[in-house]
Amino acid sequence: MSQGKIVKISGPLVVASGMQDADMYDVVRVGDLGLIGEIIEMREDMASIQVYEDTAGLGPGAPVVTTGAQLSVELGPGLIENIYDGIQRPLEVMYEAYGSNITRGVQAPSLDRDKKWEFKPTASAGDQVEAGDVLGTVQETAVVQQKIMVPVGVSGTIETIEEGSFTVEETICKVKEEDGTVRELTMMQKWPVRVARPYKEKLMPEMPLVTGQRVIDTFFPIAKGGVAAVPGPFGSGKTVVQHQLAKWADADVVVYIGCGERGNEMTDVLNEFPDLKDPRTGESLMKRTVLIANTSDMPVAAREASIYTGITIAEYFRDMGFSVALMADSTSRWAEALREMSGRLEEMPGEEGYPAYLASRLAQFYERAGRTISLGKEGRTGALSAIGAVSPPGGDISEPVSQATLRIVKVFWSLDAQLAYARHFPAINWLNSYSLYVDRLASWYEENVSKEFPKLREDAIRLLQEEAELQEIVQLVGVDALSFEDRIKLEACKSIREDYLHQNAFHEIDTYSSLNKQYLLIKLIMTYYNLSKDAISKGAPFNQLAAMPVREDIGRFKYVEEADTQKAYEDIINKLKDKISKLITEEGDEQ
Known part of the structure; x- marks a missing residue:
């Protein structure tokens, strides 16, 4: 010292x-x-x-x-359901002890030192163990079973291992190392937040992180172990998108970091999450969530720490073999903290006053995501997916934080103020967004959803791009100047935009859409387009094709209960084919 x-x-x-x-x-x-x-x-x-x-x-x-x-976090039973500040101080404990205003200089252990956890060994005395091997399990919540692992730097023979109720500080196991040293292991380990936790091997992403959001899963998917950025101006719905992903993403554990966010938004998260029913387990969503609340009125330096605190906790669960989704809202506030500290250090400023090392710090953070094989003989496969919101001033994504982030991430969900003002949510612009995982995930979608799914996605994206070109002509000379084939294309694109891409986060059924339901809905829309295009070439009237009542059934399909989707799909598709064939027949009879 x-x-x-x-x-x-x-x-x-x-x-x-x-x-x-x-x-x-x-x-x-x-x-x-x-x-x-x-x-x-x-x-x-x-x-x-x-x-x-x-x-x-x-x-x-x-x-x-x-x-x-070094600044370290405590890892062990008691993390799940907890709410921490940026340096892993438990906010609820401090509130009970000091009231609603945090007293300066207070210290509180991150993990409860008095609570006893039921430890069930999976290893036995005499076993040879190395870093990452599982010693036993603790049922932390109804949905998360923590694996108690041998800490990094420890290997040898187990001398004793006990079953029973222990606090996180009590010895559960003694390991004799090769040099004769006996190491006493507890259920808690510490890890410096700025150092990435080691793993055996990093794997290529092969499967999507299913979110239940149609515009994401179908058009711009993120892989398990992937990284995504959600840039957008004020009011475009970044926080709601992240809330939706936290609620519905196909992850075992969620780590939500409110980094420099407004206090009322963090309050919404803290109030909502305990009441939300986890669709996977029926339990409260908090039973698999760790929250880190670092609001905008808290000291600016703690914003920088909060990002690292969150990702270190996420890596710990990844090492157990879990799929972890990390939400960072927002990395722009973190970058502003870097800029302020850099200015006070009198460092040479880079672009727009940000430090010259901004891009490398962002890369260090996002590179800690990934799908990995953990240390240890068992070699568990875990995934850590990182989704960072970016809040560019004035919505201008040419600013340094957005540009540095785009060079690192592989998924870009571009939120659009105009779509938000038009009440189109999620306000993800389908012309500006992209996902570099699409080709890699295509085989997974073919095997697990349908062989047609990647082709339907490709056709729908192409239609939307063609619609943007046609809209320029419409604005110049009016819609009547277009051929009937182009006008039916505009009608199909309207269905894609309003019936498929628009999704109500607050609707009981529409808030989450399974991959099968997404596939059936996009197939309905593309079937309508293909049949109508064919009907027009055979002389069917455009006005009747555009005004068919069955189109309303297609629009309402997203509100159908999951159990009824197949029957509803078959009813609509039969009605659609029947109506269009009648229109063709009637036209043929008239001629």
């Missing part, structure tokens, strides 16, 4: 002298209150420290003591 003295204070940045024995990224205690901070720059014996709490009242000469350890 090293003790120094404050020589300069600049907002959340404190400079201390006499810190020659400290190391980069060491956690320090600042002032008489013991405010928590982290060393981010060293110059001779001068340490620049970002303080994660309000520095009001600090003065030169106040003591600074290093702990000799």
Whole structure:
């Protein structure tokens, strides 16, 4: 431990002298209150420290003591259902102890030290174990069973292992290493947040993270272990999109990071999630969720830590073999924290004042996502999918954070203010968005949904692109100048936009659409288009094709209960074919 003295204070940045024995990224205690901070720059014996709490009242000469350890998170039973701040302090515990305003300098253990967990060993005395091997399990919630793993850096022979109820600090196992050292293992391990947790092998993404959102799953899918960005201007629905993904994504565990978000939005999350019924288990959604709440009025330095805290917790569950979905809302607020701290450090500014290392920091964060084989003899396969919201000022995605993010991620869901103002939600612009996973996931969709599905997606995207070109002609000379074939194309695109891409997050049934339902709905729309195009070539009247009542049935199909979709699809398709064949026959009779 090293003790120094404050020589300069600049907002959340404190400079201390006499810190020659400290190391980069060491956690320090600042002032008489013991405010928590982290060393981010060293110059001779001068340490620049970002303080994660309000520095009001600090003065030169106040003591600074290093702990000799990096900023770390506690990993073990008790993470699920918990609500933490950016440096993994449990907010509910602090609220009960100190009230609604967090007292500066307070410390609270991240994991409850008194609660006992039922540990069931899966290993036995005499077994050879290495880092990542599972010692036993703890049923943390009704839906999450934690695997207690051998920490990194430990390997040897199990001397003793016990079954029963233990706190996270009590010894459950003793491992004798090759040099004769006996290591006592507990259910809790610590890990520095800035260091990615190791794994055996990184795998290529092969399956989609099914979200139940049609525009995402069909047109712009994200793979399990993939990374996605959701940039959009104020009011375009970034937070609702992330809430929907957190609620419905096909993930075993959800880690939601509110990084610099408005307090009322985080309040919505905290109020909604416990009441939401998990569609997979019927339990509360909180039974598989970890929330990190770092609102915009909290100290700016803690925003930077919150991102790393969240992804380290997510990696821990990934190592157990779970599929984890991480939501970061929003990385722009994190980048603003980087810019503020960089300015206070008097570093040379890059584009728009952001530090020159902005892109590399973003890459370090997103590269920690992936589908991996964990350490240990068993080699569990887990996936960590990261979805980051970006809030470009004025909706201009040419700004540095958006551009740096786009160079890293493989899925881009472009939220559009005009669509949002037109009440089209999710407001994902189908002409500007993209997914680089489409080709890789095509074989999975063919095997698990339908061989036709990738082709239907391709045809629908092409139609929407052609519609954009036709709309320019319509604006110049009017719709009457178009051929009937082009006009039926516009009608089909209207169905794709209004019946397929528009999805009501607050509707009991439409909020989630299974892949099978998505396939049947897009097939109905494309069947209508193909049959109508063929009918027009045979002389059927365009006005009657466009005004068929069965089109309303297609539009209402998304509100059909999941169990009734196949029957509803067959009824509509038969009605559609029957009506169009009658129109062709009537036209042929008239001629």
